[in-house]
Amino acid sequence: MIRSLRGMNDTLEIEDSQRFRYFIETATRVATNYGFRFIQTPQLEETALFKRSVGESSDIVGKEMYQFTDKGDNDVCLRPEGTAGVVRAFVQNKYDRQDQTHRLFYHGSMFRYERPQKGRLRQFHQFGCESFGESSVLEDASLILMVRDIFTALGINFTLKLNSLGDTNCMPQYRETLIKFLDSNEEHVCEDCLRRKGTNPIRVLDCKNSHCQEIYADAPKLMQNLCEGCDTDFKALTDLLDEHGMAYEIDTHLVRGLDYYSKTAFEFISTEIGAQSAIAGGGRYDRLVEFLDGRPTPAIGFAIGIERLMELIKMPEDTREGYYFGAMDENAINKMYKLGMQKRSNHKVTIGYKARNLKAHLKAADKANARYCAILGENELNNNTVWVKDLQEKTESEVPQDKI
Numbered sequence: 515m516i517r518s519l520r521g522m523n524d525t526l527e528i529e530d531s532q533r534f535r536y537f538i539e540t541a542t543r544v545a546t547n548y549g550f551r552f553i554q555t556p557q558l559e560e561t562a563l564f565k566r567s568v569g570e571s572s573d574i575v576g577k578e579m580y581q582f583t584d585k586g587d588n589d590v591c592l593r594p595e596g597t598a599g600v601v602r603a604f605v606q607n608k609y610d611r612q613d614q615t616h617r618l619f620y621h622g623s624m625f626r627y628e629r630p631q632k633g634r635l636r637q638f639h640q641f642g643c644e645s646f647g648e649s650s651v652l653e654d655a656s657l658i659l660m661v662r663d664i665f666t667a668l669g670i671n672f673t674l675k676l677n678s679l680g681d682t683n684c685m686p687q688y689r690e691t692l693i694k695f696l697d698s699n700e701e702h703v704c705e706d707c708l709r710r711k712g713t714n715p716i717r718v719l720d721c722k723n724s725h726c727q728e729i730y731a732d733a734p735k736l737m738q739n740l741c742e743g744c745d746t747d748f749k750a751l752t753d754l755l756d757e758h759g760m761a762y763e764i765d766t767h768l769v770r771g772l773d774y775y776s777k778t779a780f781e782f783i784s785t786e787i788g789a790q791s792a793i794a795g796g797g798r799y800d801r802l803v804e805f806l807d808g809r810p811t812p813a814i815g816f817a818i819g820i821e822r823l824m825e826l827i828k829m830p831e832d833t834r835e836g837y838y839f840g841a842m843d844e845n846a847i848n849k850m851y852k853l854g855m856q857k858r859s860n861h862k863v864t865i866g867y868k869a870r871n872l873k874a875h876l877k878a879a880d881k882a883n884a885r886y887c888a889i890l891g892e893n894e895l896n897n898n899t900v901w902v903k904d905l906q907e908k909t910e911s912e913v914p915q916d917k918i
């Protein structure tokens with residue numbers, strides 16, 4: 515038997531597929547309310563796109579890409595995340611030249627060749643939002659509050675971690691300060707951190723090694739080395755979050771695993787799903803459009819990891835929907851089929867093709883998760899009626915065929 519690849523799952527069981535759809539519908543509704551519109555970009559892109567955006571020093575690009583040469587000799591890879599493709603589309607379609615704000619949302623498969631474990635897959639799904647053209651911290655606050663609104667609508671508990679990564683004014687200086695600190699602790703930190711010192715030093719701050727973490731507790735903090743502009747914006751953002759009752763924890767070691775961020779960086783964490791606890795992550799990336807050959811455009815976004823939410827989503831009590839149509843007599847099948855097809859114009863309808871007894875039809879209607887079970891037997895055929903059971907309210911009625 516051919517099986518799916520390791521770390522790549524089917525969404526097949528009724529409950530999973532309902533949850534997945536419910537998530538997409540809820541997140542789409544919230545994103546639309548915040549003025550976002552749908553964008554779809556290809557799953558396969560030129561490898562150079564991710565090298566230039568996510569960054570060659572990141573684990574994602576360095577170790578985890580599904581990269582290959584296609585039949586036309588192009589160096590391509592399956593997207594490990596959604597932001598880079600959206601920015602590419604934004605620049606390619608010259609949106610950077612329209613002096614206006616663009617807010618775009620997407621959802622779909624992402625691919626990272628990581629070691630699979632609970633909450634960590636090789637093919638997973640993200641729901642993401644990217645906003646272009648706004649440098650105001652009001653937009654930073656809006657995106658954070660939007661994630662809150664999505665999680666609240668789904669009944670998901672979370673904590674928000676927040677940091678500022680500075681900008682081109684303050685980051686280079688902080689880098690130097692951090693490198694000096696790392697030089698003086700060279701013999702105490704792990705191999706990975708020594709390597710990162712030469713490529714992207716701030717990534718050492720989220721090293722998973724507990725010994726390194728003890729050392730970094732005394733490392734200089736970027737938060738205390740922000741330039742005036744970044745400091746003012748960060749303060750304004752936290753004031754806004756306070757005003758909107760949004761609790762947060764400032765985590766000066768939150769540096770994110772992708773290189774394109776500047777200023778605001780955030781992660782939403784769940785304490786209910788084990789080690790892979792980040793359920794959403796994002797931040798500002800004011801320089802990325804320019805890096806990908808567009809006009810300088812401030813931007814900010816986030817992505818939610820859908821699989822990590824699956825066990826956290828609280829579905830509405832009853833998710834029954836639409837109709838099940840069945841016949842109890844061979845003679846009634848054609849009429850029943852016609853009525854069911856008519857109902858399909860604006861309802862979800864499942865049709866049982868075989869004449870069966872009532873018990874079998876009720877069971878099938880229940881399996882199809884239908885709200886109503888509509889049955890045509892000999893009596894109904896003679897009386898031009900349909901017998902209908904409401905499977906949620908547990909009521910029954912005889913309805914004229916032209917009223918069903």
Ligand code: HAM
Pocket residue numbers: 594595596597626628633634635636638639640642643644771772792793794795796797814815816817818819820821822
């Ligand atoms: P990220 O933090 O790499 O950010 O991923 C966002 C979310 O995707 C994570 O918080 C997690 O829930 C989920 N995720 C990541 N890797 C896996 C995996 N292997 N298996 C299951 N779920 C996973 C980004 O991807 C950025 N593009 C977010 C962003 C958008 N920043 C600005 N705009």
